[in-house]
Amino acid sequence: MMSGRFITLEGGEGVGKSTQIGALSASLEARGVEVVATREPGGSAGAEAIRTLLMEGSDDRWDARSEALLFAAARADHVARTIRPALTRGAWVLCDRFVDSSRAYQGGGGGITDADILALHRFGSVGLLPDRTFLLTVSPVEAARRLTERGGSDRMGSKPADYQARLAARFVEIAEAEPARWRVVDADAPADRVTAAILAELELWLP
Ligand code: TMP
Numbered sequence: 001m002m003s004g005r006f007i008t009l010e011g012g013e014g015v016g017k018s019t020q021i022g023a024l025s026a027s028l029e030a031r032g033v034e035v036v037a038t039r040e041p042g043g044s045a046g047a048e049a050i051r052t053l054l055m056e057g058s059d060d061r062w063d064a065r066s067e068a069l070l071f072a073a074a075r076a077d078h079v080a081r082t083i084r085p086a087l088t089r090g091a092w093v094l095c096d097r098f099v100d101s102s103r104a105y106q107g108g109g110g111g112i113t114d115a116d117i118l119a120l121h122r123f124g125s126v127g128l129l130p131d132r133t134f135l136l137t138v139s140p141v142e143a144a145r146r147l148t149e150r151g152g153s154d155r156m157g158s159k160p161a162d163y164q165a166r167l168a169a170r171f172v173e174i175a176e177a178e179p180a181r182w183r184v185v186d187a188d189a190p191a192d193r194v195t196a197a198i199l200a201e202l203e204l205w206l207p
Helices: 016-032 045-055 064-090 097-105 113-127 140-150 161-177 190-206
Strands: 006-010 037-038 092-096 133-139 183-188
Touching: 006 016, 006 097, 006 190, 016 037, 016 133, 016 190, 037 064, 045 064, 064 097, 064 113, 097 113, 097 140, 097 161, 133 161, 133 190, 140 161, 161 183, 183 190
Parallel strands: 006 092, 006 133, 037 092, 133 183
Antiparallel strands: none
16 A cells, blocks of 8 residues: 655656756655655666666667667666555655656657657556656746756756657647546746646645
């Protein structure tokens, strides 16, 4: 029986997900909630080891299917070792990316369908889905500015601008198909306003 809440943040590079996870953790902890802040790929020892395999090396280090399996394997370990135990003891899990990133990044091309990604997720992570997923959206100009400011990108992020635009569109498509789980948040706004907007959506679950 799970009693905690599982919240994920999604979106392209430079939308401010990690800043928001930090701010949300602080606010929730101040309300007396036990928070486990985590990220994907990673969040457990095994998943962090897989993260290194995924993030380092050249663009073509992995073919599309191997890459999808590695993300799913990292997620399976993260869910089994970190997320499910936290939810079971009543903690709130705030996660920077989850299966929806695989749906947007790996499921969008290379002959891999959304159904394929969801099938891997059913097997690897026993189909665990978040209670609420926030899609942080920024205008292309703002996204480019933040990425430059951050100083380049890793293997996964080093893709052309039209790729980032297609990705953003894919996230919106996924979100719109499942409105009960998703909330779309305008992340061009100042960070504290974004945090407030997310917290307002979580209010009904707070003690
Ligand atoms: P980040 O730590 O900056 O979010 O980087 C993670 C990168 O990995 C980012 O480019 C998105 C990518 N990614 C996928 O392609 N599939 C996934 O399932 C996840 C979790 C991340």
